[in-house]
Amino acid sequence: xxxxxxxxxxxxxxxxxxxxxxxxxxxxxxxxxxxxxxxxxxxxxxxxxxxxxxxxxxxxxxxxxxxxxxxxxxxxxxxxxxxxxxxxxxxxxxxxxxxxxxxxxxxxxxxxxxxxxxxxxxxxxxxxxxxxxxxxxxxxxxxxxxxxxxxxxxxxxxxxxxxxxxxxxxxxxxxxxxxxxxxxxxxxxxxxxxxxxxxxxxxxxxxxxxxxxxxxxxxxxxxxxxxxxxxxxxxxxxxxxxxxxxxxxxxx
Ligand SMILES: Nc1ncnc2c1ncn2[C@@H]1O[C@H](COP(=O)(O)OP(=O)(O)O)[C@@H](O)[C@H]1O
Ligand SMILES: [Mg+2]
Numbered sequence: 001x002x003x004x005x006x007x008x009x010x011x012x013x014x015x016x017x018x019x020x021x022x023x024x025x026x027x028x029x030x031x032x033x034x035x036x037x038x039x040x041x042x043x044x045x046x047x048x049x050x051x052x053x054x055x056x057x058x059x060x061x062x063x064x065x066x067x068x069x070x071x072x073x074x075x076x077x078x079x080x081x082x083x084x085x086x087x088x089x090x091x092x093x094x095x096x097x098x099x100x101x102x103x104x105x106x107x108x109x110x111x112x113x114x115x116x117x118x119x120x121x122x123x124x125x126x127x128x129x130x131x132x133x134x135x136x137x138x139x140x141x142x143x144x145x146x147x148x149x150x151x152x153x154x155x156x157x158x159x160x161x162x163x164x165x166x167x168x169x170x171x172x173x174x175x176x177x178x179x180x181x182x183x184x185x186x187x188x189x190x191x192x193x194x195x196x197x198x199x200x201x202x203x204x205x206x207x208x209x210x211x212x213x214x215x216x217x218x219x220x221x222x223x224x225x226x227x228x229x230x231x232x233x234x235x236x237x238x239x240x241x242x243x244x245x246x247x248x249x250x251x252x
Contacts, residue, residue: 011038012076013199014059014162019070021051021058027068028054030224036162039196041188041213043232044203046221047244052203053097055221056164059201060094061087074162093160095151097167097203102138107150110138114157121157128153129179144171152183163187165202169209181212188213207236220247 014036021029028051036042046052058065059072061084072080079087102110107130111121125131128149139147148168155163165184172180189196190213202209210232218232220239227247228235239247 012036013038013040013074014201015073016059017071017073019055019058019072020068021054022066022068023054023064028065028224029058031070032221032224032226034201034219034226036199036201038199039189040216041190041200041202042217042219043207043210043215044201044219044221045205045207045232045235045239045244046203050221050244051224052221053166054224056094056166056201056203059087059164060084060092088158088160091161092164093155093158093162094164095148095155095166095168097170099139099147099151101140103140105138106135107138107153108134111154111157114154116158119157124153124156127179128156128183129176145173145176148172148180149176149183152180152187155187156183159187161198163198163200163202165200165209167203167205169204169206177208181209184209185212190214207232210236220244222248 012035014034016032016034019029019032020027032055044052054065058067061079061082067080071078074087074090074092079090108121121134122131125134130149130153133146133150139150142150148171152168168180168184169177185191187198188200189198200213215232218230218235219226220228220235222244228250
């Protein structure tokens with residue numbers, strides 16, 4: 001197994017080429033290129049409305065986010081026209097910024113549906129501080145932080161190869177931040193030293209998540225275009241000091 005996993009290193013898992021995406025007839029992404037290799041974690045910064053969520057939703061394939069130009073490849077396969085559930089089956093998982101409430105579906109059943117194998121759902125829920133939530137409808141009456149934890153619980157059950165996280169730390173209280181950070185570290189196998197096969201693309205405002213998962217690469221999205229790719233900690237420092245306006249001007 002270890003040898004097989006090692007053999008996957010350096011492989012391109014996600015490749016996005018010249019991606020243009022339209023929402024409700026308006027172009028939001030104007031040509032995004034992005035490559036994530038096996039074992040890598042990338043973070044995505046950008047001001048509100050720059051198209052970060054749109055990029056993640058397009059990778060997941062939601063029809064509202066219409067690709068008008070460019071391609072998306074996952075593990076070498078062109079998935080640009082593939083249905084979202086088939087992308088999920090291929091190994092792409094997403095944690096929504098604002099997930100829907102699902103009446104009539106208990107969280108316990110949802111977690112089981114996400115899993116491709118037998119799981120100790122009770123123990124997993126316990127770990128996410130969600131034991132009493134299992135019999136409740138998915139996200140129904142959950143607080144912001146509880147929603148984030150419920151999303152993470154579903155992702156841990158799915159155990160996807162490519163993890164897309166949309167502001168995982170937003171709305172999470174101090175008490176649960178560490179728990180969320182650790183769960184993400186586990187998802188991305190960052191708690192392991194070698195043979196990481198999981199990849200991540202994480203949208204973050206606070207950069208808090210960088211304390212839990214060393215990211216390999218950071219990108220700044222402004223107005224539907226990636227204007228900077230590089231060291232995520234340096235980027236975050238720059239953004240904190242000078243704001244996103246300087247990113248557009250920076251030619252470093
Ligand atoms: N479902 C939608 N209908 C109409 N406009 C949308 C929709 N989703 C996103 N947009 C618009 O697309 C732009 C980018 O939004 P979004 O991708 O959510 O940005 P970010 O996540 O960076 O804050 C915004 O101007 C937003 O209003
Ligand atoms: Mg967003």
